Amino acid sequence: MTIVSNDPTWWPTINAYRFQSYFIVAAFVGLAYDWALTFGQEVELVWRQRWSLMTVLYLLVRYLGMLYAALSMLGNAPTIALTDTNWISVFVFAMLWVIIITRLHAMYQGSRKILIFLIVTFLAVTIFNGVVAVILMMHTSGGEFVLSGTYLCQTNFAEDITLLNSITWILGTVWEVLALCLAVWIAVKHFRELRHHSAGGIIGDCFSVLIKTHVVYFASFVAVSCFELIRDLSPTILANQYSLETQIFFGLSQILTVMQMFVLGPRLILGIREYHAKLVADSDAASGMTSIAFQERVHVSTSNSV
Template structure:
């Protein structure tokens, strides 16, 4: 049922929706800018190479990100008219898309760690078991939240709003998914730091140590950048529990805070996520172009299915 009203009491909601839409559009522009910035590398290092699991994972994260941002715009820009059913479907699609991307990023991280641990079966089994346990728990929580979510369409002063009502313990359930995600990210970082330190110590005694060390440096730099963005996003999520923010969720300060959190979330998933693969492939391509010893890196850089041309045209 559509509710039409021109009551001034709705002005805080309208203003909050407009402010939120600005941040969503800014996040979309950021994703598109990063895509345009790296498209040349993507063509050379992804599209023109032999396809592998990493190819599909990269393309999935990269192009799901563009669709994800567009769905956010459709769901939040107040000048776009949608029925409450359509808006609710888009809202659920956004939630599930975020979970799907988290799974893809988890697979990328497992692949990186498995390569760093020289394809240790024990480490792989440990990572897969922990990851599946966390993702299954999160999926169950998202299903519960989806069941208890409803939406209603409002036309307020000519703007279209769909107010989502989340009944039950949605705040507790959402916090649980964040805590489980934090456990996974911290575990992945600890394992990466541990094996990197171990390898740096061992490689000092080998002639190829500088090459192997450089690769581990690239892996750790991208991992730490990704984890740093997760820490920043986690700090924003902790701030959501602040009584100051919850006291007036439609205030400009609160909406700016929420908007910055959305930008960091989208950047982490759809900018830094694809770079976990792209940066390693770029390093490996440079190594192949500059040194015949690059073949020693294939087991570390998970590039076993990637062929990089070394002709003069590269």
């Protein structure tokens, strides 16, 4: 049903929607800039290398990000804004966690116990997120408005939906904290063991790259989680959804979400592949050397692709 109105009381809503569109465009521009900046590396380190599960995950996360940002900019159909982008988020987070599980499995030297533990916790959180996404789709409605000549869409959520959404972010944050703790623990352990080892510098540097990219990604996820929880639970924001401060808050949340999932997410793979490529390029360091590389197995020769 489409509602047409020229009532001036709708003007704050119109201004809020327009203001939000600026942040959505900014998020898309930032994503496109990062893609252009790293496209050369992507061609060299992804497209031209042997294809693997990590290759597929990288490409899906990277280009689903383009689709997500494009759909967010459209914003002219409730089903697009609330169904497609929501499901893209669910799938992308699942793929990012598969990437993290693969990294941890490699760091723990292929430990089956760690792999089983991570898979069980991953499935529990992911299934819950999927169920919440289905509930969100079933109990959320959208309306079409033509207000003072401006076409807008408004989404109406059931009362319990925001609470369920907050729970998904809390569970996701707990999982990320667990993954970070496991990564830091094994890295510290390896640094101690390899302190006096002849190859310790090379392997230690590899662990440093893994930890650095993981910590940056973790920090961004925590920031996004905090924004989401404040947005869903803060009485001030809920009571003043069309104020300038609230709109700025929503806009920053949108930008952080895009950067966390579709910029820092792919760099979890690209960063370690770039490091591995530098080792291969250094013939003196690469000769007869075996390094820990980010892919399906733990140890690979540096003459092979990551």
